[in-house]
Amino acid sequence: MKFVPKILLVAVLLTAYSCKRFPNPFAEHNTILAEVENKKLYLHDVSPIFTPNMTSEDSLKILRSYVDQWVKKQLKIKEAERMLEESQKDIDQMVQEYRNSLLTHKVDQFYVDKNIDTLFTDTQIADYYNQNKADFILDKTLVKARIVRIPRSYDKKKTIEELMLTPREDGYQDLLDLCVKNNFELTELNQWTDFAVLRSLLPVDKTQDYDYLLNTAKVNEFEANDFIFYVRVLSVCRAGEYAPQESVREVIKRVIFNKRKEEIIRAHEDSLYRGALDNKEIVVNVN
Incomplete structure (x- = not known):
């Protein structure tokens, strides 16, 4: 396979330093350590794994292990792509949905952090407790x-x-x-x-x-x-009675906090929607 001679070549180059400290293994940043089809691992990609006080022997040992793991990972990815070729579209869709979820979560978190009220008065806690006592048996x-x-x-x-x-x-x-x-x-x-x-x-x-x-x-x-x-x-x-308000105070605060988060997110979504409609940026054809 193409990547084998690449690994051996770097091993030989690094062994040349065996009688002294490992001075600068990254002088040639474009040196290819390993190659699996169109995927390449360059010498500069592995720079974070080394420390200045490493001996050449230690550096070579760590490098070989890192490269081996990288190659095995690429081979597994290639195998998975071949095995799952027919379902690739589903995987791509899952990745896209996950990306979209991360992006929307970031937006939600931005507006929550900006607008959330983290203060809880005794009255707010008491009101929630009295209105939802059945939840605290x-x-x-x-x-x-x-x-x-x-x-x-x-x-x-x-x-x-x-x-x-x-x-x-x-x-x-x-x-x-x-x-x-x-x-x-x-x-x-x-x-x-x-x-x-x-x-x-x-x-x-x-x-x-x-x-x-x-x-x-x-x-x-x-x-x-x-x-x-x-x-x-x-x-x-006793069991079966309403929990004392004091004992569920922190639970109530978390519930109120989550409700406030939901309200902020919903208000922002509604604002985006109305703005897009007013600016004719969206068309909704559902009657």
């Missing part, structure tokens, strides 16, 4: 909770339970101070969290549901090794 139970882990040897366990149950704000601060002072581990689930995640933080049998933990008026206790875990669920939203 939970398929799992969500909770907010608090866990305190203390050593089994701690002798004021009742105090922990009392502070976890107190509704007073200073009661929580007292609990926090107590945990800091005694180096107790305090875990706060302040965001709406899957109930399964809460259970995973406790020394419980994973095969049970532990629905009794959802009683917000009670502190539950678990023991494991040398520690005691106190857990209280502060808020609960």
